[in-house]
Amino acid sequence: MKVEALIFNLIAVFCFVAALVYGVWSQEPIGTTALALSGGLTVLIGGFFWFVSRRIDARPEDRKDAEIADGAGELGFFSPASYWPITLAAAAGLMGLGVAFWYFWLILIATVALLIAVGGLLFEYYVGQNAQQS
Template sequence: MKVEARIFDIVTVFAFLVAAIYGVMTHYMSGYGTEPVGLVALILTGGLALLAGSYLRFVSRRIEARPEDREDAEVSDGAGELGFFSPGSYWPIGLAASAALAGLALAFFHIWLLVIAVVSLLITIGGLVFEYHTGPNHD
């Protein structure tokens, strides 16, 4: 995961550098001062990349090196089971419908519909996360 963390670090530095250049250039080249929306968007992009890169760096210190992270790894080192993937689930459809409902509620600014959408989002996210949860084992 160190490679992924480095990629996000590069994106972070790039976004902050472009934000600084953008802020200076819009301040001096436009007649209205610094353009705030693009500047904030670039700063938030850099912050989000910093957040993701920091998480990946944090996790990479606590797990053993994957075959992708080792120089001496063979292709066969990455073989094997990758994890459990649901063979079929209806929760993503409900999640998409709830997100679409939330988008419509925000677009038309209907607070009552937004409350319904947020509740349905929480229910469908919970259903998706706990779909295969069997509870604690009581021996």
Template sequence: MSVESRIFEICTAFFFLCAIVYGVLSHEVVGIACLTLTGGLSLIIGTYFRFVSRRLEGRPEDNPDAEVSDGAGDMGFFSPGSYWPIGLAAGATMVAVSIAYFMVWAIVISVVVLLFMIGGLLFEYHLPPSH
């Protein structure tokens, strides 16, 4: 995960540099705070990736001399045909619209629908087969 941590470290430096330049040119407190907090969040993610990369064995992405064939192989299991992501998107949309219009009854219903869809996606292959 060295590549990912390097990307976030570069983003962190960019955001802090932008905050300094923005502060010098505009003297606006809100923009300076937003850019500084963005740099801080990027620093947190980059630091996390740096700590995780120390515990993992080297990946082909981290080796500059790696070949494309070094990354070949099984990448994991991906569901060939699942309808749960569509329901998950619909549930998330319902939550967002309910919050936007602040309809408390709709927020409650949409959160229940969203949790049901998350559970369905999570346990899709962990349920016993139906006969």
């Protein structure tokens, strides 16, 4: 996580320097504000990564003497075949259309569809034929 924190903090420094230079040269407040806010957001992410990196053990990516084999092993469980992400994307797209055109009935349908899709994705391996046996 230290590498990620360094990357985001360097981007934040660049955004702040660019905001300062842009603000002095152009005297235009909108772009200066956008660059300053971008720097602030990257400071938030970099600070979070730095905060987490102090509390976890060093990963192979963080050690200079690490070998490629140090990063081998199981990374986690990834669903081999699931239709719920497609359903979730369709429901989110439907919600976007409902909000864009401000159709209250479409927003309601999309909300129900989103709740069903999130629930299905969340509980996919806890119920039905894919349930984990304990």
